[in-house]
Amino acid sequence: MGQQAIELRDVWKKRRNKTIGPMNLRLPQGYITALVGQNGAGKSTLLNMLLQLILPDEGEIRWYEETYRGVLPMELRQSIAYVPEMPQPEENFWTPGEAAAFRSHWYPSWDQSYFEELVRKFEVPENARLGKMSKGERRKFELAAALAVKPRLLLLDEPSSGLDPFAWKIMIETLQRYMDEHEATIVISTHIVEEVRRLADYIVLMHQGQLLGMTEKDSLFGSWSEIWVQIEGEQALQELAAELPQALELKLETPGVASFLTQQIYLYEKRIHDLGVKVLKSRSLELDEILSLWTRGHRPVLIDQKRGE
Numbered sequence: 001m002g003q004q005a006i007e008l009r010d011v012w013k014k015r016r017n018k019t020i021g022p023m024n025l026r027l028p029q030g031y032i033t034a035l036v037g038q039n040g041a042g043k044s045t046l047l048n049m050l051l052q053l054i055l056p057d058e059g060e061i062r063w064y065e066e067t068y069r070g071v072l073p074m075e076l077r078q079s080i081a082y083v084p085e086m087p088q089p090e091e092n093f094w095t096p097g098e099a100a101a102f103r104s105h106w107y108p109s110w111d112q113s114y115f116e117e118l119v120r121k122f123e124v125p126e127n128a129r130l131g132k133m134s135k136g137e138r139r140k141f142e143l144a145a146a147l148a149v150k151p152r153l154l155l156l157d158e159p160s161s162g163l164d165p166f167a168w169k170i171m172i173e174t175l176q177r178y179m180d181e182h183e184a185t186i187v188i189s190t191h192i193v194e195e196v197r198r199l200a201d202y203i204v205l206m207h208q209g210q211l212l213g214m215t216e217k218d219s220l221f222g223s224w225s226e227i228w229v230q231i232e233g234e235q236a237l238q239e240l241a242a243e244l245p246q247a248l249e250l251k252l253e254t255p256g257v258a259s260f261l262t263q264q265i266y267l268y269e270k271r272i273h274d275l276g277v278k279v280l281k282s283r284s285l286e287l288d289e290i291l292s293l294w295t296r297g298h299r300p301v302l303i304d305q306k307r308g309e
């Protein structure tokens, strides 16, 4: 991996009811990383820590390979844009134009014509106050305003929540184009499999406050298969189980047909054939099924997060 945009070293955050950590993570510059995991896994907490909206109780966070005592330098903070899960109420009484004028003072890199282009593309109601907008309309404004900063690091917390399919498609295309045209890093927390499929280079999985690891998205696709085989009776099933200890959920589906899940089927195809077992059909597991297996401990090939690779 090249340069890191973000690095977490043994970061912990202690909540009233839950402890989040230890988090060790290195996010490469120039890529989109999807942060996935069930509700309450700790995704928003992690994103908030990258902006110092929440401070870790232990551990160290590095931005572009630097660590900072106290607050982030202004220049760095101004190169980070954030679309939070809930919009900030401070701007509720403003129209998009008024909020843009305010933000343009705060962000020297603010690109007003890009903002206007995105507002038009997303069809954000230009005369409505932000606080009176629908959830999706506000989201579209927030996305346009975050991108208008021309950020070097863009943090998106469930950005598509509330978007209609038309707006969702514009968001995907806009983010893809932004990455093509800029040296940027995006971290996106999402529950939408299609978003991960379309956008992510890397996937980071969080589960119950633990960071389970990071993997390349492309290595996940096709990594698990469900196989249906012809099998005669319980004894043949036992034999197959003994020969394929890595097979999961091996069971008789109907008389004469068994199914199981396996990683990297190409490694076992010959062995199955040599056993005289006939494969009836197979399918690749979907990303959400693979992520669910991962939360249950069946890890994919992970990227080493140790320092000094």
Ligand SMILES: Nc1ncnc2c1ncn2[C@@H]1O[C@H](COP(=O)(O)OP(=O)(O)OP(=O)(O)O)[C@@H](O)[C@H]1O
Pocket (backbone or CB within 6 Å): 015, 016, 017, 018, 037, 038, 039, 040, 041, 042, 043, 044, 045, 046, 085
């Ligand atoms: N301010 C807070 N005080 C105490 N506990 C909190 C606070 N904010 C979050 N938590 C707890 O920390 C855990 C992680 O929350 P977080 O919002 O980071 O999860 P998430 O992965 O973003 O979830 P979701 O997918 O539902 O948005 C949860 O158990 C939550 O209840």
